[in-house]
Amino acid sequence: MSVARRSMARSIAAHAVLIAYVLIALFPVFVIVINSVKSRRAIFADPLALPTAETFDLVGYHTVLRQGDFLLYFQNSMIVTVASLALVLLFGAMAAFALSEYRFWGNSLMGLYLALGIMIPIRLGTVVILQMMVAGGLVNTLTALVLVYTAQGLPLAVFILSEFMRGVSDDLKNAGRIDGLSEYAIFFRLVLPLVRPAMATVAVFTMIPIWNDLWFPLILAPSEATKTITLGSQVFIGQFVTNWNAVLAALSLAILPVLVMYLIFSRQLIRGITAGAVK
Amino acid sequence: QDVTLTIESWRNDDLQIWQDTIIPAFEAANPGIGVVFAPTAPAEYNAILNSKLDAGSAGDLITCRPFDASLELFNSDKLADLTDLAAMENFSDVAKSAWQTDDGASTFCVPLASVIHGFMYNRTAFDELGLEPPATMDEFYTLLDAIQEDGTYIPMAMGSADQWEAATMGYQNIGPTFWKGEEGRRALIAGEQSLTDEGWVEPFRHLARWGAYLGEGFEAQTYPDSQNLFTLGRAAIYPAGSWEIGVFTPQIDGAFEMGAFPPPVMAEGGTCYISDHTDIALGLNAASPNADAARTFLEWVGSAEFATLYANALPGFFSLNSAPVEMEDPLAQEFVGWRESCEPTIRSTYQILSRGTPNLENETWNASANVLAGTETPEDAAARLQEGLASWYEPQQ
Amino acid sequence: MDALTLTQVTKKFGRTQVIDGIDLAVAPGEFCVFVGPSGCGKSTLLRMIAGLEDVTSGQIAIGGRQVTDLPPARREIAMVFQSYALYPHLSVRDNMGLALRQAGTPKAEVLASTDRAADMLSLTALLDRRPADLSGGQRQRVAIGRAIVRRPKLFLFDEPLSNLDAALRVATRIEIARLHRELGATMIYVTHDQVEAMTLAHKIVVLRAGRVEQVGAPMDLYNDPDNRFVAGFIGSPAMNFLDAGALGLRSDSLGVRPEHLAISAQGGTIPGRVSHLERLGGETLSYVQTEAHGLLTVRQFGEHDHAVDGPVWLTPDLERAFHFNAEGQRMRA
Amino acid sequence: MDALTLTQVTKKFGRTQVIDGIDLAVAPGEFCVFVGPSGCGKSTLLRMIAGLEDVTSGQIAIGGRQVTDLPPARREIAMVFQSYALYPHLSVRDNMGLALRQAGTPKAEVLASTDRAADMLSLTALLDRRPADLSGGQRQRVAIGRAIVRRPKLFLFDEPLSNLDAALRVATRIEIARLHRELGATMIYVTHDQVEAMTLAHKIVVLRAGRVEQVGAPMDLYNDPDNRFVAGFIGSPAMNFLDAGALGLRSDSLGVRPEHLAISAQGGTIPGRVSHLERLGGETLSYVQTEAHGLLTVRQFGEHDHAVDGPVWLTPDLERAFHFNAEGQRMRA
Amino acid sequence: MAGRRARRWHIGVFLAPAVLVYTAIMIVPLLGTLNLSLFARGEEGRVFVGLANFATLFGDPRWSGAFWNALGNNAWFFLIHMLVQNPVGVALAALLSAPRLRMAAFYRTAIFVPTILSFVIVGFVWKLILSPLWGIAPGMLDGIGLRSLFAPWLGREEYALTTLALISVWQFVGIPMMLIYAALLSIPDEVIEAAEIDGITGWSQFRKIKLPLILPAIGIISILTFVGNFNAFDLIYVSQGALAGPDFSTDILGTFLYRTFFGFQLQLGDPHMGAAIATAMFAIILAGVCVYLFGIQRRLRRYQF
Numbered sequence A: 001m002s003v004a005r006r007s008m009a010r011s012i013a014a015h016a017v018l019i020a021y022v023l024i025a026l027f028p029v030f031v032i033v034i035n036s037v038k039s040r041r042a043i044f045a046d047p048l049a050l051p052t053a054e055t056f057d058l059v060g061y062h063t064v065l066r067q068g069d070f071l072l073y074f075q076n077s078m079i080v081t082v083a084s085l086a087l088v089l090l091f092g093a094m095a096a097f098a099l100s101e102y103r104f105w106g107n108s109l110m111g112l113y114l115a116l117g118i119m120i121p122i123r124l125g126t127v128v129i130l131q132m133m134v135a136g137g138l139v140n141t142l143t144a145l146v147l148v149y150t151a152q153g154l155p156l157a158v159f160i161l162s163e164f165m166r167g168v169s170d171d172l173k174n175a176g177r178i179d180g181l182s183e184y185a186i187f188f189r190l191v192l193p194l195v196r197p198a199m200a201t202v203a204v205f206t207m208i209p210i211w212n213d214l215w216f217p218l219i220l221a222p223s224e225a226t227k228t229i230t231l232g233s234q235v236f237i238g239q240f241v242t243n244w245n246a247v248l249a250a251l252s253l254a255i256l257p258v259l260v261m262y263l264i265f266s267r268q269l270i271r272g273i274t275a276g277a278v279k
Numbered sequence B: 001q002d003v004t005l006t007i008e009s010w011r012n013d014d015l016q017i018w019q020d021t022i023i024p025a026f027e028a029a030n031p032g033i034g035v036v037f038a039p040t041a042p043a044e045y046n047a048i049l050n051s052k053l054d055a056g057s058a059g060d061l062i063t064c065r066p067f068d069a070s071l072e073l074f075n076s077d078k079l080a081d082l083t084d085l086a087a088m089e090n091f092s093d094v095a096k097s098a099w100q101t102d103d104g105a106s107t108f109c110v111p112l113a114s115v116i117h118g119f120m121y122n123r124t125a126f127d128e129l130g131l132e133p134p135a136t137m138d139e140f141y142t143l144l145d146a147i148q149e150d151g152t153y154i155p156m157a158m159g160s161a162d163q164w165e166a167a168t169m170g171y172q173n174i175g176p177t178f179w180k181g182e183e184g185r186r187a188l189i190a191g192e193q194s195l196t197d198e199g200w201v202e203p204f205r206h207l208a209r210w211g212a213y214l215g216e217g218f219e220a221q222t223y224p225d226s227q228n229l230f231t232l233g234r235a236a237i238y239p240a241g242s243w244e245i246g247v248f249t250p251q252i253d254g255a256f257e258m259g260a261f262p263p264p265v266m267a268e269g270g271t272c273y274i275s276d277h278t279d280i281a282l283g284l285n286a287a288s289p290n291a292d293a294a295r296t297f298l299e300w301v302g303s304a305e306f307a308t309l310y311a312n313a314l315p316g317f318f319s320l321n322s323a324p325v326e327m328e329d330p331l332a333q334e335f336v337g338w339r340e341s342c343e344p345t346i347r348s349t350y351q352i353l354s355r356g357t358p359n360l361e362n363e364t365w366n367a368s369a370n371v372l373a374g375t376e377t378p379e380d381a382a383a384r385l386q387e388g389l390a391s392w393y394e395p396q397q
Numbered sequence C, D: 001m002d003a004l005t006l007t008q009v010t011k012k013f014g015r016t017q018v019i020d021g022i023d024l025a026v027a028p029g030e031f032c033v034f035v036g037p038s039g040c041g042k043s044t045l046l047r048m049i050a051g052l053e054d055v056t057s058g059q060i061a062i063g064g065r066q067v068t069d070l071p072p073a074r075r076e077i078a079m080v081f082q083s084y085a086l087y088p089h090l091s092v093r094d095n096m097g098l099a100l101r102q103a104g105t106p107k108a109e110v111l112a113s114t115d116r117a118a119d120m121l122s123l124t125a126l127l128d129r130r131p132a133d134l135s136g137g138q139r140q141r142v143a144i145g146r147a148i149v150r151r152p153k154l155f156l157f158d159e160p161l162s163n164l165d166a167a168l169r170v171a172t173r174i175e176i177a178r179l180h181r182e183l184g185a186t187m188i189y190v191t192h193d194q195v196e197a198m199t200l201a202h203k204i205v206v207l208r209a210g211r212v213e214q215v216g217a218p219m220d221l222y223n224d225p226d227n228r229f230v231a232g233f234i235g236s237p238a239m240n241f242l243d244a245g246a247l248g249l250r251s252d253s254l255g256v257r258p259e260h261l262a263i264s265a266q267g268g269t270i271p272g273r274v275s276h277l278e279r280l281g282g283e284t285l286s287y288v289q290t291e292a293h294g295l296l297t298v299r300q301f302g303e304h305d306h307a308v309d310g311p312v313w314l315t316p317d318l319e320r321a322f323h324f325n326a327e328g329q330r331m332r333a
Numbered sequence E: 001m002a003g004r005r006a007r008r009w010h011i012g013v014f015l016a017p018a019v020l021v022y023t024a025i026m027i028v029p030l031l032g033t034l035n036l037s038l039f040a041r042g043e044e045g046r047v048f049v050g051l052a053n054f055a056t057l058f059g060d061p062r063w064s065g066a067f068w069n070a071l072g073n074n075a076w077f078f079l080i081h082m083l084v085q086n087p088v089g090v091a092l093a094a095l096l097s098a099p100r101l102r103m104a105a106f107y108r109t110a111i112f113v114p115t116i117l118s119f120v121i122v123g124f125v126w127k128l129i130l131s132p133l134w135g136i137a138p139g140m141l142d143g144i145g146l147r148s149l150f151a152p153w154l155g156r157e158e159y160a161l162t163t164l165a166l167i168s169v170w171q172f173v174g175i176p177m178m179l180i181y182a183a184l185l186s187i188p189d190e191v192i193e194a195a196e197i198d199g200i201t202g203w204s205q206f207r208k209i210k211l212p213l214i215l216p217a218i219g220i221i222s223i224l225t226f227v228g229n230f231n232a233f234d235l236i237y238v239s240q241g242a243l244a245g246p247d248f249s250t251d252i253l254g255t256f257l258y259r260t261f262f263g264f265q266l267q268l269g270d271p272h273m274g275a276a277i278a279t280a281m282f283a284i285i286l287a288g289v290c291v292y293l294f295g296i297q298r299r300l301r302r303y304q305f
């Protein structure tokens, strides 16, 4: 594509709009970050002020690091998120492939069945889930969380991925079939690489609610050894007092890994991966 | 350690105190029993606790909400009967009433603390403006007008966004004065009074007047906002609960001096009433495998030693133990001192009246906030509450 | 046993009948070319043989084995797609080697095979590029390379050379012929290039609207077409059809190949005017507008010049002309 | 004023030089054909003219107006893409009519134009289909239709006929020629089909690895190539290059067109064996393996038969042969 | 692809893991819960009451009033997302997918950052910004001379829901943006180039070429927005509490359900009525999804590139 094609004015306008929107998107984040390093007094005295020598205060971060083993929480969050994500992507993509690629009896029904999960909040099933985990001896293990999040993430993953998989050229898959690739090989070697942008999208969508979830860690794995970082942060939200310094600090810290994961995934959205496949 | 007891609680705030003060004291005296305090964010506590109890994964010791929430757990055999606990001797019937069956036959939680409502004020500001705490409602409004006039301070810190504030610190704070404390509360339960009676509408009328003295945009002001307004020294008066003592003291950190006054009386020489609300107790999970150790712990919780420890660690949470407790915090002493001069009562909606749908407590939050924000008249609000209550509560029909 | 047998194969897309009862047998080692106008169903038929389209009815057997219900992977075929269908995320080398590696061929052998194919198709310099960075012709060569690397029993080619330049086309055509001889494989080949059809095929299948019009060796079709459609379709430039009545003949139309029409400025049987002249160096094509027979094409060997718009006379070589009846059927003497 | 002027146009993809300093002027109404081996940069050059690729350096002017920095939409061109690039969501009719409607042409007129184009390209029956339901050739015709409907000043065609069958190809070729005459538009046309290049072009530009090898009228290139590359590229089958030394000539190599090599079983200058025979009906191509000159192609008019592997003798027509020096440059007498 | 193939085990293999995990950990518990809607708490534990809970939900004016209020609010919440979030998301994606846009990766990330944040933070920061007390929004409006436009939006019945919906839009606009962006990237360059040459540029190129090609993605987004909005809960819960003030003006089905199912303060959780509400919600959402799946999605043409 060409420079000649882009008139100067158009590109300036595009940048102007984008910058304006970025300001809207980032302004509140900016407010969070600057206030996480201010004293409580300073937060409410002037929330927009940058931290000065006087108001600069890492008390939030100190509180966070003093309270419990944050590195461990962090690690737990990471393990749970990454493991659930991997399972959601793998199982979700496989199911999506089956739904989008094959015509079989009950295909639409199966699609609908797998989509039911996005229609009811899984929280409602808490008691039964907890009973199952108790029965399986999985309470206070990360496995319990991984299982729940996998189930929770699957419907959306299947829904989005099957839509994207319908866009993969049939000729391409057929070429693979003729090349003697089994259906599994077609899935793993051809289709998965080609829907990488969609996988990245799904990964991002799946990862965020998992990372930020408070409910299931509280119920299924509240023990010190299995606490997630979000659960760790909620100690600072009390009945009558909320330690905003600590909450801001803890959650600002918790943003970083998700942001990093997001950056990793968004690299997959490389332009034109399918170009040149078919004429 | 042989046994580890886990305490389920909504008191995130107290984590530090339990870990650093209370639990070590117990463990020192009871080798072989370890205790873990595992609090949950207060808003989720009931839901999470119920789920865990249903599934059988809840801790050994359960922090008890007052009245129906715990009664329900007891009735469904989730909480053990603690009537025979020796330490129960140490509590008056009133103290235990929040955790007993309606007939008073069984008690299932060891009372921990109550909280008292009143008004805190910025004594430094009062001094500056030459003002005195009010004794009557009229003086109260004169005082507010004076602060308003001066303009340096927002007269009173309260918002309607969280609803809870308007109901608890407003309606339940000044209300007992009008419905005459226990007298009115019992009459309401018995169906002898209704919420549309003067005594129950009047507090709403006052709430409706308060709007004028609150900060700009108080409709969107949340409870933490109100706290901050006061502790940052921007508001002069703060309708409060005693639990704020422990919160505010470090936050204000000497920036100004605090004082407190009880809810003003209707007229010079009238009786003063305070809400001295039984708020928190500790029960035993009926399914606990460590019931013996847990009972040992509960006996200790019912002791005078614990009472002193707790009340001093958490100024503003007043022990319900019959044994007198020495408190060091002057403001806490001030609050608890009102027990001598005023008639105590508990929050009107808590016992029995919030058992049905619509839920009177929740409705009262909503009504108080509406009235404070001026979107509903006191009379309409009262009528609505009465109608809701009558819809399911037989004595009121 | 035949390498490929089609028995009453039909195909419908919705209600459109695209393939209409085709019977065909291809002998082992045979080179069979499908020709026919655009949209006549060549690709569809090929895809059915490959197993990429269901047959609506009928049977397909490959090497004597019924494959009608077998998946493509188990039909032991290779195919070059009209749309290339390269794997966009793989390099040229991996595009060609994937099938072999999938089959568990040792690495060194895969490498050797792909190198050989790349060499044959002048792709060696491009082995590490991805399809997106290739020109149209280069992509097409990769697609061919992918098929030949595997050396299966049955090859299916869908217009494999249409994007190659003349030199490469000739070279690849000869390569395919050589490959065919070497491997002894059976090949089914779709093309609309006369030269390819005539030079590569043992057997040409002329299709029209989903039906077989005629099957035969190239020269048989050329010299002995069954009907006007085949006569017009085989041979380039296409045969001229003259109005037999106007010439005093008893058939309906007379087919005369462009090279069998003599052209002269002096005189002849049919008067006309040159409307367009194409000089190709080795030959010259004149398009002559005539009163009685419309536009006729004349092909002359070598370079010739005729004044455009100038009057000329054409003389058909009646000996080598074909007679057709009103239904377009050949009237054999 | 020239319809198109390229001044020292270059293009790099990363560090690969794909177009290397091209100068070219195309007169108004001229029909200019780019030929060259696959990957030589034809499509890239065309895309630069269209404004779809940036020029790395150099200038492009269309109709005397500098357009180097103008977006494609403002260059007043139409283009047929090698990959068709149809709008998948629009019917054939809308694919062709979209540009006109965008330009605000009245509905009736749009309809008339598309109908005319559809008629010309035998697309009338397909007007309501979408690209996905068309065969390869049909898609290509839609792509052509989309370009001609707009009747712009400058047409760019990238191998527009490569997927058409022979008959349609001839018809479309003649249509394009007619269109060109009618509209008087300037056309730039990329092809690797000799016949198209020779018959359509006023001017052929022979490209090789991003450079212009020779520019000229078709017969000029055919009869008077500047170098061995052009000589070999123009004309099909390609020219034979004989080892001049072995023939006792003083040049390095001798170019002889296949039609200028006489073949005889009895005797001649160069002995060899027939290695492959292609009988096309109207002509016969023999590939003869010789000791001294490698594989030589012989073209004969009409049908001939030579025993494959049988010994033959070839005799070049020295009168019509070309001499080249060691650098491949033509040595003119 | 081809239909009648013998023994297509692979379909089962592809489906099995997802279906198993999903059924065991999601469907079974949820069915168990929804099943509760047919029971009620009786003297002796649980008793079967048939559809009585639904009769209460829709027949008792208190329950039905709350339900319809929540449904109405929810519809408005959804409408705002459809009218603001999705068009803005599409517009941003369109801008971002412009060829060779500099800093595109930065923009994309920045716009997505709010989506990463937890609700706790989002609720806190917007309350802080919009608070009349701490001066950010009033101060900024003052700065552009529009101070008079300021109102305590979150505290007023007439604005609160809209304000929250817009906050939610702010938070989630990254999702439609990402999906549309991915869809736009899969349109082949050549098609866009053909349009450029045809003189179809800018807005009309977007409307006539790109938009039809990304319609399936827009369809997905709409249905995801629908499902997400009718399941929404957290934002309202953290910023307005379970009572969804002021005066239930921000009460949506999710908060209504939560309050009923799990209880709130003195209100005890009622799993039976809660399950009835959940079932009703589920029916509404399912109806919407079916309309989409069988009415709209079938009609959307997908294009393979």
Ligand SMILES: Nc1ncnc2c1ncn2[C@@H]1O[C@H](COP(=O)(O)OP(=O)(O)OP(=O)(O)O)[C@@H](O)[C@H]1O
Pocket (backbone or CB within 6 Å): C132, C133, C134, C135, C136, C137, C138, C163, C165, D013, D016, D018, D036, D037, D038, D039, D040, D041, D042, D043, D044, D045, D082, D192
């Ligand atoms: N995006 C790209 N990046 C790198 N190299 C490219 C790119 N596009 C094309 N090329 C290379 O540039 C050269 C010229 O490509 P171009 O498509 O212009 O060839 P062409 O002459 O049109 O060939 P053909 O006749 O096969 O279509 C080729 O070698 C090709 O591999």
Ligand SMILES: Nc1ncnc2c1ncn2[C@@H]1O[C@H](COP(=O)(O)OP(=O)(O)OP(=O)(O)O)[C@@H](O)[C@H]1O
Pocket (backbone or CB within 6 Å): C013, C016, C018, C036, C037, C038, C039, C040, C041, C042, C043, C044, C045, C082, C192, D132, D133, D134, D135, D136, D137, D138, D163, D165
């Ligand atoms: N999926 C489809 N749905 C409906 N009709 C189709 C479909 N695919 C192809 N067709 C039609 O079937 C007929 C045969 O198509 P096919 O691709 O086999 O033609 P072809 O002979 O290969 O033509 P070409 O030489 O142009 O490639 C065409 O008329 C085409 O429009």
Ligand SMILES: [Mg+2]
Pocket (backbone or CB within 6 Å): C042, C043, C044, C082, C158, D135, D136, D137
């Ligand atoms: Mg085809």
Ligand SMILES: [Mg+2]
Pocket (backbone or CB within 6 Å): C135, C136, C137, D042, D043, D044, D082, D158
């Ligand atoms: Mg090209």
